[in-house]
Amino acid sequence: MDILVVLEDNRGSLHRMSKEAIAGAQKMGGSVSALAIGSNADALSGKLSGVDLTEVITVNHDLVSSYNADGYSEVVKQVIESESPKTVVIGHSYQTRDFIPRVSAKLDIPFIPDIISLEDGFVKQVLNAKLNASVTTSADQVILSFQSAMFSEEAMASGSCSSRSFDVNLDSSMVRAESEEPFQEAAGSVDLESAELLVSIGRGIEKEENIQMAFDLAKVLGAEVSASRPVVDSGWVEPFRQIGSSGQTVSPKLYFSLGISGAIQHVVGMKGSKNILAINKDPDAPIFEIADYAVVGDLLDIIPKLIEALQTEKDL
């Protein structure tokens, strides 16, 4: 086995970052297998039946029916010991951050986290994404985690794969943690990282009353709403909508930037967007340096007209 992709269960469906990890592993070349753990393992395996993989290994055991770090790290350890993959690949999710370091320590295999590119060694961002570090390893085996949106889930190569159940040795002495229901953010329905369209608001929105305008635009576009730090700081939108070095990193197909000046702290969180459309009053705003479409003007005039036009288009 060349590559083993460890999958993450997202309440019975496959986590987006697991699909991206599969796409990445396929791109790296060699034989790729996947590992599904937990009570939904068979369901996850079923969802991959049309994907080009050697096999999906499933582990279902009472002690790992839902996620817990002790159990998961032991399962992954045993699978690695038995199957000896050269490379273990996983999406860089919160869950990964929680248990993969333990696997790395247990097996003394290096873990290179949060990789953004495979172009020149394993490339990861350091110092607040200011520099890229190219990491290599002399070890025979390595565990890699990919940053969100490094690969596109759509790039998963289709084909076929088989499924095999794997018996693990687990007893309750190994699992000291008891897991509860997965914690869900109050407004967990918004997943900015996987949104294809984002309407993002900056200080140019001027007043809290104008925020609704951005939500209206998002609604006709079918987009999610995100924001730059000052808007969040003013309490006009919820903190989970913040993009940038102290918020989330996104790479939607279209990033609709409204009144955002484009300070570097914001740009590092959205520069991976496929298309950037920026509206700003200030023709010298740094956002225009990275925008694909630039509109110099007052968003308070433009947005209502745009909403109207889009609405008319839709109604036709």
Place this chain on the structure above:
Amino acid sequence: MIEREVLELDVLFVGAGPASLAGAVHLQRLLRESGQDASVGVLEKASEVGAHSLSGAIVDPRALRELFPDKNDQDFPFEAEVSEEHLYYLTETRKIPFPFIPPSMNHHGCYVASLGKLTRWLGEACEKDGVDIFCGFAGTELLYDGDQVIGVRTGDRGIDKKGVQKQHFEPGADIHAKVVVLGEGTRGSLTKKLLHRHNLMDERNPQVWAVGVKELWQMPAGIVQPGYVAHTMGFPLGHDIFGGAFLYGMKNDIWNLGLVVGLDYKNPGVDSHHELQNLKTHPWIRSLIEGGKMVAYGAKSLPEGGWYSIPKLSISGAMLIGDSAGFMNGQRLKGIHLAMKSGMLAAETISKALAENNFTESKLGDYEDRMKSSWIRDELWKVRNFHQGFDHGLFGGLTNAGIGLLTGGRGWGFKNRLTSEPGHLQLEKGLKKDRYKDLKFDGTYLFDKVTDVYHSATAHEEDQVPHLHVNEPDICITKCAEEYDNPCKNFCPANVFEMVPDGENQRLQINFSNCVHCKTCDIMDPYQIIDWVPPEGGDGPTWINL
């Protein structure tokens, strides 16, 4: 009532800077030699030792040699020995060498260094010696029994913007210690409380401050000469603002370019960050950084007051060391060796106090006596009136410094002690002048403030109560706006303070996550209503070699 963990130590140093770390190493040695067993800890608010350490720096190796008598200078984590030094007077376009470098400004035998690297190295020495360093924990309260300090409380974690406990709330711990040594750096938040409560600045000159801002420039190979040192006066500050620029050659083709600005200027529009950008418009400086890339930014305040601004150093259960006590030689632009020595002297007193189990003010006062008979006193006494002379502008200051060389430090040749007013009182109302009309940030050599801040790699949990407490926010939009046009916008080198439109009026926006922990706001605010307190432990800049 919140239940807190309690940790019992014998000695707690607060702030893992050169003073505390040298003090801890020295203390462990003294304890070993005298056969004592005591637990020594160091509290550090940064995520790791060195991440909040910033200095010029040229280091006088004297204290390091004393602390590590078995080592050679080559063993210390310096960049390079000073190999060439210059002192220039800059006009807007020209540079004029000083005819000679006064002995007090001579850096022969000293080393260009990064304080971040030095503290990391000292931190390792501490841990090898059995000192516990607690990183990511800020001291937020002093614990008292009557008037005796008995420990430090660390900050709570997991409190949201509105002051409400979040799901992962974690109360701070109480660390009890027989002696608490404050080595918090400049304007430490616990130090500020201690000075105030015990009137430790009585009969002293008020501390005089400056702020230093600097950038590191990664240059193509072969341009930077490690150990090259240049200091300048004149442009861009002119004659009415105390300060000057420095340029040091570091290892790995890095220029260390910075500017020190005295925090006793009159024009509320002065902005140290913008002055540094202006400096880079000078043709000579510009030619030096041509083809390079700015890779790091930082700022720090420094105590310039000297001998007469050193507070009383000990009370029952607590002592002050390093920048917290104002140990800096303004004329030599050096304080690291003094900081280290002060920590070591404190350690000597603590070792004796532990042996006698006596931590009273009079016992711990032994530290001040030791300091007064050490080379710290010899060095600071000679330059005791240095900064005060600059109240009369650049040429007055230079004249005073020059005469001082001949008279052993007497002000203007005859006065033993010159006094100064606190710097924030020097700001003049209605005097705001825009010094930066012609400054254009090109994004290649000249940067706007938020871009520089990005290069300080500072980060704070956003959902917490801002750690810059503005006690009377109404003053900002009324009195301060009228009288000074809100100098916080200018004196903060990290764009923390902004006045933003709020309907018809303005309001103060505090971008606390930009903060680089320099404390300039706490010092320079004309109404003294800004109180800098530590944010959640681990937050703040991530400096590597500043």
